[in-house]
Amino acid sequence: xxxxxxxxxxxxxxxxxxxxGEEITPLDYKLSSNLGTKKLPEEMYLKFSSEKILSxxxxxxxTIALSEFEKASTKGNIKELQIFFQTHCADFEDLDYPCEAxxxxxxxxxxxxxxDPYENAARVNQIYRPAGLKTPCIPGSSLKGAVRTAVLNKVxxxxxxxxxNNLLDDYDACRNDKAKERFENKLQSxxxxxxxxxxxxxxxxxxxxxxxxxxxxxxLVGVLKNISKNKSSxxxxxxxxxxxxxxxxxxxxxxxxxxxxxxxxINSDLQDTQQVTRSITMKDIIESCxxxxxxxxxxxxxxxxxxxxxxxxxxxxxxxKTLTDITEAKNNTFILRVGRWSQVEFVTFGSxxxxxxTREVRGQKLGYGGTRTVFNYDGQYLPLxxxxxxxxxxx
Numbered sequence: 001x002x003x004x005x006x007x008x009x010x011x012x013x014x015x016x017x018x019x020x021g022e023e024i025t026p027l028d029y030k031l032s033s034n035l036g037t038k039k040l041p042e043e044m045y046l047k048f049s050s051e052k053i054l055s056x057x058x059x060x061x062x063t064i065a066l067s068e069f070e071k072a073s074t075k076g077n078i079k080e081l082q083i084f085f086q087t088h089c090a091d092f093e094d095l096d097y098p099c100e101a102x103x104x105x106x107x108x109x110x111x112x113x114x115x116d117p118y119e120n121a122a123r124v125n126q127i128y129r130p131a132g133l134k135t136p137c138i139p140g141s142s143l144k145g146a147v148r149t150a151v152l153n154k155v156x157x158x159x160x161x162x163x164x165n166n167l168l169d170d171y172d173a174c175r176n177d178k179a180k181e182r183f184e185n186k187l188q189s190x191x192x193x194x195x196x197x198x199x200x201x202x203x204x205x206x207x208x209x210x211x212x213x214x215x216x217x218x219x220l221v222g223v224l225k226n227i228s229k230n231k232s233s234x235x236x237x238x239x240x241x242x243x244x245x246x247x248x249x250x251x252x253x254x255x256x257x258x259x260x261x262x263x264x265x266i267n268s269d270l271q272d273t274q275q276v277t278r279s280i281t282m283k284d285i286i287e288s289c290x291x292x293x294x295x296x297x298x299x300x301x302x303x304x305x306x307x308x309x310x311x312x313x314x315x316x317x318x319x320x321k322t323l324t325d326i327t328e329a330k331n332n333t334f335i336l337r338v339g340r341w342s343q344v345e346f347v348t349f350g351s352x353x354x355x356x357x358t359r360e361v362r363g364q365k366l367g368y369g370g371t372r373t374v375f376n377y378d379g380q381y382l383p384l385x386x387x388x389x390x391x392x393x394x395x
Contacts, residue, residue: 003207005394006282008262010138010211010336013322013386015220015248015375018128018138019340026122027082031101031109036090043106045099045124045221048089057088078116097134097215099247102222104376108243124221125246125340134215136249138338140208143262146338147285148203150292154284155191156353171353184353202280211262213249218258220250223376224341224384229304236310236381244373251386253315253322254377264391282332282391289334289389290327297323297335300343300383304372315380323386332391341373342385 024047033043057065065088072080089095101109112122127136156164167187174180192202224244227236250257266282297320305316326335374381 003265003267004282006264006266007392007394008143008208008211008264009390009392010260010262011388011390012249012251012257012260013253013388014251014319014382015222015254015377015384016138016251016339016387017125017246017248017341017384018136018142018338019246020126020128022126023123024126026109026113027078027085029124030086030089031106032086035092035095038092040098043101045101045105046089047096047099048085048094049096050085053085053088053094056091056094097129097219099219099221100250102220102377104223104379105221105245108223108245122245125244127219127247127249130210130212133212136213136215136219136247138211138249138260138262140210140262142338143208143211143336144203144206146336147206147208147289150288150336151203151280151284152188152191153292154288156187168352187353205267206280206285207263207265207267209263209265211260213258213260216258217256218250219247220254221245221247224373225376225381226371226373227304227381228371229308236304236308236312248375248384251382252388253319253382263394282393286332286334286391289336293335293337294323294327296337297383297386300372312379312381315377315382319382319386322388326388334389334391336387336389337385338387339385343372343383 028050029045029047031043031045033040035046054066054069057069065084069081069084072084109122115122128139129135130137159167167190171180171183171187174183222245224246225238226244227238229236249260264282264285266280268279301316301320305313305320308316323335326333372383375384
């Protein structure tokens with residue numbers, strides 16, 4: 001069946017983290033401005049492969065180094081193994097990939113480098129890269145999920161007030177979390193012309209390709225902070241004693257960066273059949289994303305960053321203008337928020353129909369929405385996941 005195809009150019013504005021669920025310990029990476037006898041442009045985060053290092057040493061018959069490895073392995077001394085691999089990581093072929101590192105990450109690494117690699121605070125959350133590649137990637141499923149969220153919310157808030165309030169009454173009448181989850185699933189069907197199963201879901205007609213970024217100048221490893229705002233003083237407080245470290249795709253507000261390319265395909269023929277009774281157009285996608293994501297950012301901005309007295313939030317003021325300018329341009333561009341640490345407000349429905357899973361203390365659920373997780377970039381705080389998307393139809 002013929003499909004309308006669009007090139008989707010994605011420019012990350014702030015750091016984007018698409019996680020793998022894997023953590024990298026200092027047993028698997030090092031910070032260095034050298035790689036063997038080769039001088040690097042700056043001190044970099046080098047993710048190496050212990051298997052590649054050992055294979056090279058075996059192939060070159062380096063008996064002295066292999067004896068060192070055998071002694072460290074026999075003793076089970078993790079610190080000695082760390083030193084061994086970091087010392088013998090001396091060739092670009094030993095690397096899985098290199099990354100730039102923020103000054104905050106370098107400081108934390110140096111503070112913890114004498115500790116046991118399994119006990120210190122320098123574990124790094126890894127970003128998604130397709131198997132065998134060094135290039136970071138935003139999966140098409142992540143893009144489609146973010147767009148679906150925006151479209152659902154726009155349809156929801158465009159409902160007549162009486163219908164919306166009836167739905168809200170039904171949701172509030174749900175007695176437990178499972179009942180609310182079933183209601184949310186049913187609500188998605190109702191909003192998209194009451195489809196009965198996946199074959200009738202209008203988003204079946206919309207496909208997103210993976211968005212890959214070139215390896216050079218696109219990756220960064222840094223420190224994240226969990227913060228809250230003092231409502232009376234306007235000051236920001238960091239809540240974490242142990243920071244979070246993560247690899248990210250760099251954004252345009254973070255010096256050098258790279259754009260990624262994806263493809264959107266809309267099967268208009270399938271939308272014209274009785275199987276799918278609602279059309280999703282590119283206009284729907286652009287308008288829905290701009291409306292939903294700017295509204296959600298504005299709410300976050302008012303709750304956390306507006307009237308802030310902290311210089312750490314200066315870049316967020318710039319981010320506000322950037323996002324507003326994109327949505328007001330009235331061209332084929334829209335904003336999107338993807339990836340981990342994009343906050344609960346950006347998942348599925350708006351606050352009226354949201355029942356996020358939160359921790360319990362003494363049998364009572366904790367509240368949500370009182371903190372933000374931000375990327376610490378040269379002493380500036382930046383929310384994660386913000387992207388500019390530009391659409392070009394492929395004739």
